[in-house]
Amino acid sequence: MQYQSQSVAKLYFIAAIGLFVGQILFGVIMGLQYVVGDFLFPEIPFNVARMVHTNLLIVWLLFGFMGAAYYMIPEEAETELYSPKLAILLFWVFLVAGALTILGYLLVPYATLAGITGNDLLPTMGREFLEQPTITKIGIVIVALGFLFNISMTVLKGRKTAISMVLLLGLWGLAIFFLFAFYNPDNLVLDKYYWWWVVHLWVEGVWELILGALLAFVLIKVTGVDREVIEKWLYVIIALTLITGIIG
Structure with a gap:
């Protein structure tokens, strides 16, 4: 690594790999449920396994994109990352929010999850690939804004390519x-x-x-x-x- 702040990317890459493994696991569960109809039922119904599977796909890709950006931008801009501490903070916020969301899918009926997360105030749940609770979506926006601020400030203070x-x-x-x-x-x-x-x-x-x-x-x-x-x-x-x- 040319710049010390590039090391924050490791956290994101490790999380992306872990989430990818989780996606594979739930993909295998769904495959087995096609063959053995009552496999892990009613603990993990097929619709819940599919929801977790597709959401893990989205989240591990986002972690991968963020980690790759944190690694690439310092080299392209020829300067240290604007705020490595902010990058680490956002990592843990995103990871904890994602983990709580997945646990919510697995442990709470979806209708109940919608009720306890304030979906009645701002209805956003129930659509394919966008099943996340409203509070999780708000968290994603906050993490994204912090991430974009960090990356944009790094580019602004360094070389533009x-x-x-x-x-x-x-x-x-x-x-x-x-x-x-x-x-x-x-x-x-x-x-x-x-x-x-x-x-x-x-x-x-x-x-x-x-x-x-x-x-x-x-x-x-x-x-x-x-x-x-x-x-x-x-x-x-x-x-x-x-x-x-x-x-x-």
């Missing part, structure tokens, strides 16, 4: 599009429309920007290809990603 700018665009887009998860209209058509802005444009839009920037960084480090060449292809990739993602 095309790779870091594309990464920032993807990370800010990720946070902004998630805000549509708080809008839950009664009309099913409108609901699916705004749900699409979160789910589809995460996977087919801003996540691709993040992955494109990370891939460009890795290729420069591994192959030694000239930065200008990589950055030109990065622009092509993100343009195709946004066009096909929005149209698709």
